[in-house]
Amino acid sequence: MELSKGALAGITVAVILIVGAIAYWLTRPSFGEISGKGYDYAMALGSACNGKDEAKIAKITQMIDQSTQDGELQSYEADWLKGIAQQANDGKWEQAYASVRTLMQEQTQPANPLPELD
Template sequence: MSIRNRLRLAACQLALICAVLFSGCSYGEVSGNTYQYAKALYSICNRHDAEGLEKASRQIAAAEAQGEITTQEAEWLQEIVAEARNDHWEDAMQDCRQMMEDQIGQP
């Protein structure tokens, strides 16, 4: 392989690595219930509502226990809750937004 081709291959590999590292978290398709929890969490985080956050966390746990949302969905939502609990409200809002945006174009 020539040096030129090796450089092209290296550049492509670097571009792929950067795309993966900087693309952020993607949630894929989630249930309608999980979407509603993401909307509620977005609002809660926007208001920095600690009491609402705890109520939502309990509701998410109950929804998982009742089979209304999957374990994976509950984990994602509880990770957002934990982020907000750690006073990273804006990051939590962005994660909620990402979860909702991931539903665009889903059948």
């Protein structure tokens, strides 16, 4: 069965769109910007995950809940952080630590270029 040029072009466009959508999905940020308090909790979670410290994870989760109630953390930040804590609670220590690293990397901002010094 031979395909017409139009059908072949349509298939090509569809494949390009699918590949593009997959590439976008794989490279999109997992987390958004977090507050200073959220960053501190992420650092603490990273340390607890690295040490596989279940008691520390439980304490940090309680602190996250309290900070959310006190209005120091946005609910979406708490959700991200508690999701990482849940990975650790499920015994997925490396995955949790990788999530912390991803969250931290996504906080970096490109530096402004230096002015011309000449």
